[in-house]
Amino acid sequence: MTPAARYQVAAEILDQVAAGASAEQALTRWARASRYAGSKDRAAIRDHVFDALRMWRSAAAAGGGETGRARILGLLRLQGVDPAEVFTGTGYAPPTLTPEEAAPRDVPEADARDLPDWLWPVFRDALGEKAGPVAQSLRSRAPVSLRANLLKTDRAGAARALAAEGIETRPNPRAETALTVTGNPRRVAGSAAYRDGLVELQDAASQAAVAALPLAPGMRVLDYCAGGGGKALAMAARTGDAVEAHDAAPERMRDLPARAQRAGADIRPVTRPEPPYDLVLCDAPCSGSGTWRRAPEAKWRLDPQRLEALLATQGAILNAAAALLAPGGVLAYATCSVLTPENDAQIDAFLERHPDFAAGDKRLMLPDDDGDGFFHALLTRV
Numbered sequence: 001m002t003p004a005a006r007y008q009v010a011a012e013i014l015d016q017v018a019a020g021a022s023a024e025q026a027l028t029r030w031a032r033a034s035r036y037a038g039s040k041d042r043a044a045i046r047d048h049v050f051d052a053l054r055m056w057r058s059a060a061a062a063g064g065g066e067t068g069r070a071r072i073l074g075l076l077r078l079q080g081v082d083p084a085e086v087f088t089g090t091g092y093a094p095p096t097l098t099p100e101e102a103a104p105r106d107v108p109e110a111d112a113r114d115l116p117d118w119l120w121p122v123f124r125d126a127l128g129e130k131a132g133p134v135a136q137s138l139r140s141r142a143p144v145s146l147r148a149n150l151l152k153t154d155r156a157g158a159a160r161a162l163a164a165e166g167i168e169t170r171p172n173p174r175a176e177t178a179l180t181v182t183g184n185p186r187r188v189a190g191s192a193a194y195r196d197g198l199v200e201l202q203d204a205a206s207q208a209a210v211a212a213l214p215l216a217p218g219m220r221v222l223d224y225c226a227g228g229g230g231k232a233l234a235m236a237a238r239t240g241d242a243v244e245a246h247d248a249a250p251e252r253m254r255d256l257p258a259r260a261q262r263a264g265a266d267i268r269p270v271t272r273p274e275p276p277y278d279l280v281l282c283d284a285p286c287s288g289s290g291t292w293r294r295a296p297e298a299k300w301r302l303d304p305q306r307l308e309a310l311l312a313t314q315g316a317i318l319n320a321a322a323a324l325l326a327p328g329g330v331l332a333y334a335t336c337s338v339l340t341p342e343n344d345a346q347i348d349a350f351l352e353r354h355p356d357f358a359a360g361d362k363r364l365m366l367p368d369d370d371g372d373g374f375f376h377a378l379l380t381r382v
């Protein structure tokens with residue numbers, strides 16, 4: 001496929017997304033029906049689609065319309081690419097621009113933030129003068145981060161193994177286990193280093209949150225919202241001990257046994273946690289606002305009602321987890337959100353409801369070149 005033809009396909013997929021399809025589903029459907037497309041074509045189209053999803057509003061404003069075609073036009077303008085190089089009308093490229101389309105457009109400030117209008121005040125309340133820069137950072141691609149699995153190697157060993165397979169990395173300052181992939185990120189999933197459990201794909205912010213947990217050998221540890229098990233595996237790698245894994249939707253843990261085996265970690269799925277635990281991690285369901293570079297559709301799908309429902313779930317999870325702790329035990333709360341109602345306000349409300357808990361360290365990380373936005377806080381049962 002020519003580069004221009006890839007943009008044409010991306011425009012068609014964006015139309016499907018605007019009509020309600022998920023981007024992943026639309027991309028998969030297209031790939032299945034288009035056997036002529038190679039892996040580089042698929043990767044480039046995916047990149048165009050996700051770039052446009054991150055800049056959904058500003059791309060529409062810069063392109064003068066809500067269609068996939070207009071958004072691709074706007075995206076090219078925002079990226080400083082001459083649209084005439086893509087809208088050539090030859091072969092499978094997009095048809096040439098009409099005079100109206102060819103006229104440049106201003107992008108109003110509200111569109112340039114690429115946030116839903118209702119969310120901007122929530123962002124400003126949470127982040128103050130950093131709200132604008134954080135909104136801007138969510139418009140670009142996220143770094144690819146890996147965790148060196150301490151059960152099998154260390155960061156330098158993992159970097160060497162990856163380099164031998166042509167995957168370049170740099171140490172990531174957010175955590176001692178973290179590497180940022182700087183060359184050939186698409187090779188990671190097929191690499192021997194990944195297959196042999198030397199590295200896991202995990203954002204550096206999540207690694208930093210696990211590094212901050214007061215884990216010690218012999219503790220009974222529960223990952224209460226384990227999902228795919230990223231944090232459970234990271235906790236097990238820190239101590240070498242067993243970690244129990246629970247999730248309200250146990251099917252979300254289905255890949256965990258295979259991941260644990262690859263990592264050499266002792267993860268024990270539980271349907272009903274048996275207290276008392278020394279540490280319970282609640283990596284709660286959240287808006288995901290710190291990770292919208294990776295999952296940009298979530299940014300546009302979130303609405304006030306959905307945020308309210310998430311806040312209620314987070315409070316209920318904290319209450320349930322509190323009852324599982326031994327005296328002196330630590331409740332660790334984490335979200336991949338940068339919004340105050342999901343973070344500090346949730347902790348304050350919990351402490352009011354539970355005077356038998358004391359506040360410990362907490363930290364808000366913002367999305368940047370090293371990792372996602374992430375919040376974590378420690379609460380000790382006194």
Ligand SMILES: C[S@@+](CC[C@H](N)C(=O)[O-])C[C@H]1O[C@@H](n2cnc3c(N)ncnc32)[C@H](O)[C@@H]1O
Pocket residue numbers: 224225226227228229230231232246247248249252283284285286313317
């Ligand atoms: C942010 S994800 C967890 C990600 C996971 N810890 C990781 O590192 O890969 C949140 C998880 O909480 C689970 N969950 C939602 N409501 C829950 C509840 N009431 N109790 C326990 N888990 C819940 C969801 O099914 C989801 O898997």
